[in-house]
Amino acid sequence: MKKVKIEHTYRVYLPMAILFVILSVIFPRTGKFNYDYKKGAPWMYETLVAQFDFPILKTSAQLQQEREDIGSGVIPYFKYSGSVAAERIRLIESLNLGRCQDYMGEIVDAVSRIYERGIIAEAGNDSHVGDLVFDSSVIFVQKDRRATKVPSSEVYDNAGADEALLSILESALPDTVNADSLCRAAGIYDLLKPNLLFDRQTTELVHDEAVNYISPTSGVISAGQLIVSQGEIVTAEIEQLLDSYKAEYENSLGYNGPRVLLWLGNIMLALTMVVILYFAIYYANYRIFGDINKYAYLLVVFLIAAVVALIMEKVSPNLLYMTPFTLGALYLLAFFKKRVVLPVYIISLLPLLVFSHNGVELFVMYLAAGIVSIYIFGLFNKGWQQFITALITFCILLTVYMAFRFVDGIKGFNDYRTILYLFIGSMLSVAGYPLIYLFERIFMLVSNSRLIELCDSNNRLLRELAHKAPGTFQHSLQVMNIADAAARSIDANVQLVRAGALYHDIGKTLNPQCFIENETPGTKYHEGLSAKESAAEITRHVPDGMSLAEKYKLPDVVKAFIETHHGTTCTAYFYNKYINEGGDPADADVFFYKGKKPVTKEQIIIMLSDTLEAASRSLKDYSAKSISDLVERIVKSKMDDGQFEDADISLSELNVVKSVLKSYLQQIYHARVTYPKRHRPAVQNS
Numbered sequence: 001m002k003k004v005k006i007e008h009t010y011r012v013y014l015p016m017a018i019l020f021v022i023l024s025v026i027f028p029r030t031g032k033f034n035y036d037y038k039k040g041a042p043w044m045y046e047t048l049v050a051q052f053d054f055p056i057l058k059t060s061a062q063l064q065q066e067r068e069d070i071g072s073g074v075i076p077y078f079k080y081s082g083s084v085a086a087e088r089i090r091l092i093e094s095l096n097l098g099r100c101q102d103y104m105g106e107i108v109d110a111v112s113r114i115y116e117r118g119i120i121a122e123a124g125n126d127s128h129v130g131d132l133v134f135d136s137s138v139i140f141v142q143k144d145r146r147a148t149k150v151p152s153s154e155v156y157d158n159a160g161a162d163e164a165l166l167s168i169l170e171s172a173l174p175d176t177v178n179a180d181s182l183c184r185a186a187g188i189y190d191l192l193k194p195n196l197l198f199d200r201q202t203t204e205l206v207h208d209e210a211v212n213y214i215s216p217t218s219g220v221i222s223a224g225q226l227i228v229s230q231g232e233i234v235t236a237e238i239e240q241l242l243d244s245y246k247a248e249y250e251n252s253l254g255y256n257g258p259r260v261l262l263w264l265g266n267i268m269l270a271l272t273m274v275v276i277l278y279f280a281i282y283y284a285n286y287r288i289f290g291d292i293n294k295y296a297y298l299l300v301v302f303l304i305a306a307v308v309a310l311i312m313e314k315v316s317p318n319l320l321y322m323t324p325f326t327l328g329a330l331y332l333l334a335f336f337k338k339r340v341v342l343p344v345y346i347i348s349l350l351p352l353l354v355f356s357h358n359g360v361e362l363f364v365m366y367l368a369a370g371i372v373s374i375y376i377f378g379l380f381n382k383g384w385q386q387f388i389t390a391l392i393t394f395c396i397l398l399t400v401y402m403a404f405r406f407v408d409g410i411k412g413f414n415d416y417r418t419i420l421y422l423f424i425g426s427m428l429s430v431a432g433y434p435l436i437y438l439f440e441r442i443f444m445l446v447s448n449s450r451l452i453e454l455c456d457s458n459n460r461l462l463r464e465l466a467h468k469a470p471g472t473f474q475h476s477l478q479v480m481n482i483a484d485a486a487a488r489s490i491d492a493n494v495q496l497v498r499a500g501a502l503y504h505d506i507g508k509t510l511n512p513q514c515f516i517e518n519e520t521p522g523t524k525y526h527e528g529l530s531a532k533e534s535a536a537e538i539t540r541h542v543p544d545g546m547s548l549a550e551k552y553k554l555p556d557v558v559k560a561f562i563e564t565h566h567g568t569t570c571t572a573y574f575y576n577k578y579i580n581e582g583g584d585p586a587d588a589d590v591f592f593y594k595g596k597k598p599v600t601k602e603q604i605i606i607m608l609s610d611t612l613e614a615a616s617r618s619l620k621d622y623s624a625k626s627i628s629d630l631v632e633r634i635v636k637s638k639m640d641d642g643q644f645e646d647a648d649i650s651l652s653e654l655n656v657v658k659s660v661l662k663s664y665l666q667q668i669y670h671a672r673v674t675y676p677k678r679h680r681p682a683v684q685n686s
Contacts, residue, residue, distance in 0.1 A: 095186050394423050472515060480502055
C-alpha cells in the first residue's frame with residue numbers, strides 16, 4: 001500500500017490564507033495588561049508606578065456591602081396632610097363639652113400644636129414594609145412640595161399624640177378640671193388621627209435610585225504614585241489597585257506604542273495559529289486537504305470559535321463562562337475522527353489563552369470539558385441522553401472553576417451568577433447541536449447521525465432490497481456484522497462501514513435472479529448464456545447500484561462503497577470458464593468490474609468482508625486452519641491485483657483486520673454439538 005500524496009495546490013493554501021487574514025483583522029487592536037498577579041503571591045515584576053490618574057474601583061464585595069447597607073437603612077417618606085388636621089380640628093370644635101365649653105379654645109390650640117409637628121401613620125412604626133428595612137431614627141416629611149428630614153423623636157405616633165395633648169391641657173387648664181377625664185368623655189383621643197401618611201411609592205423609588213447609583217469608585221490614584229514594589233506581597237488592597245489600573249489601562253490607554261508593532265504582533269500570532277492548525281490537520285489526517293467540503297467545514301468551525309471568543313471578551317468577559325465552546329468539539333466530532341477533533345479543538349481555544357483576562361482559567365476549563373465531551377458523546381448522543389452529556393460537561397466546568405477559586409484562596413464563595421452561566425452554557429451545547437444538520441446541508445457532508453438513519457432497515461431502498469433480493473439483503477446484513485467487528489479493531493468509522501455494507505450490493509435489486517443467493521429453486525439464470533454474457537450481467541450490478549444511489553440521493557461517501565467493493569477485479573468464475581473454453585485473454589475486458597480501487601480503510605474492510613462472506617459459503621471444511629487459509633488467500637489476491645495500492649491502511653492495521661476476520665468467521669461457522677438420539681424401549685407383547 002502506498003501513501004496517497006495530496007498535491008499542495010491553492011486548494012490547500014488559499015483557505016488557510018483567508019483564515020490567516022480574518023484572524024489578523026479581528027484580533028484586538030489594543031494592547032493587553034501584561035502582568036499576571038494573584039493575591040497572597042509576591043509581585044514578580046519591576047516596581048509599578050502609575051503612568052496616569054485612575055479611579056480606584058470598588059470590589060464586587062464592597063459594592064454588595066453598600067447595597068446591603070442601603071437596604072438595611074431605608075429612610076421612609078411621609079406626606080403631610082393639612083386636610084386631616086383641619087377636619088379633625090373642625091370635629092373637635094363641634095363637640096359639646098358641657099360646663100367645660102369655655103375651655104374649647106385651649107383644646108383646639110393644643111391639637112393644632114400637635115398636628116403642626118405631625119402624627120405619623122401606624123404603618124410607619126414597623127421596622128419594615130415588604131422588603132424594605134427602615135432606619136428608625138429619621139424620616140422624610142413631604143410638605144409644600146419639599147421633603148425635609150425630620151428626627152423620628154420630633155413627630156408623634158398615636159400614643160405619643162395622646163400623651164402630648166394631655167400634658168399641654170394639664171398646663172393650660174385650671175387645677176379644678178381633670179384634662180384626661182375631659183378628653184375621654186368628649187372622645188377627643190379618638191378624634192386624633194395621623195396626618196403624616198406613609199408614601200410607599202416614593203420610598204421605594206428613592207431606595208432603588210440609591211442602590212442603582214452607588215458610586216463604583218472609592219478614590220483616585222495620581223500619576224507617579226506607587227502602586228506596588230518589586231517583591232511586595234499582593235494584599236487585598238494592592239490587588240484592588242492593580243485591578244483598577246488594569247481596567248483603566250485597557251479601556252482608556254491601551255496600546256501606546258507604534259501601531260505598526262501592534263499589527264505585526266497580531267499578524268505573527270495569527271500566522272502561528274494557522275501554521276499550528278495546518279500541521280495538526282496534516283498529521284491527524286492529511287486526506288482532509290483533498291476533501292474541500294470537509295476542509296472548509298473544519299476551518300469554519302475553528303473560525304467561529306475564535307470569533308465568538310473575541311466578541312464575548314469585547315462585550316463582557318463574564319459571558320465567556322456562558323459560551324458553549326464544547327459545542328465546537330461536538331460539531332467536529334459529527335464528521336471527523338477523534339484524532340482530528342482533539343488537536344483542532346485545542347487550537348481553537350488558543351484565542352482564549354492569548355486575549356482573555358482569565359485566559360488560563362477559561363482555557364483549562366474548556367479543555368477539560370471538551371475532552372470529556374468528545375469521549376462520552378458516543379455513549380450519550382441519542383434524544384434526551386444528550387442532557388446527560390451536558391450535565392457531565394457542567395460538572396467538569398464547575399469542578400475546574402472551583403479549583404481555581406480555591407487556588408485563589410477564596411474561602412466563602414457566593415458567585416452564583418457564574419455558576420448559572422456555566423450551567424446555561426452546558427445546556428446550550430444540547431440546544432445548539434441540531435444545527436449540525438444545517439452544516440451538513442451547507443457543506444454537503446454526512447454526519448454520523450445521518451449514517452445511523454441510513455442504516456435503518458425501514459428505509460425505502462433497503463425495504464426494496466429485502467423484498468426483491470432477500471438473499472442479497474441477508475448477505476448485506478452478514479457483511480455489515482463482519483465489517484463492524486473489523487472496523488472497531490482499527491478505529492475506523494463504524495457507522496460509515498455499516499451503511500456501506502448495507503448499500504454496497506443495492507444494484508442487485510434490478511436483476512436479482514442473476515445472483516445465486518436470490519435464485520428460485522429449480523431455476524438456473526445462467527444456463528444457456530455464454531461466459532461473456534454472464535459476466536456482463538454480473539458486473540452490471542455496480543453501475544445499476546450507482547443509478548439507484550443517484551435516484552434515492554444517497555450520500556457520496558456511501559455511493560463510494562458501491563464503486564469500490566469489487567474495485568477493478570474480475571469475475572473469476574466466468575473468466576476462468578472463458579479461458580478454459582479457449583477464450584482470448586486480450587478480449588476479456590467484459591469480465592472486469594469498471595469500479596474504482598478502494599482508498600480508505602473503510603472501503604478496504606467492505607471489500608474484504610464482502611468477498612470473504614461469499615467465499616466462506618463454499619468451504620467444505622470450517623476448521624480454524626481452513627478459514628485462516630481462506631482469509632490469507634483472499635487478502636493476498638487483492639494485494640496482487642493492486643487493489644490496495646491507493647489505500648490508506650497500514651500493514652499493521654491490515655494484519656489486525658485479518659485476525660478479526662478469521663476470528664469472526666470461526667465463530668459463525670463453529671462446530672455444533674451433535675445431539676444423541678434417544679432410544680425408545682422395545683414394546684413387549686403381552
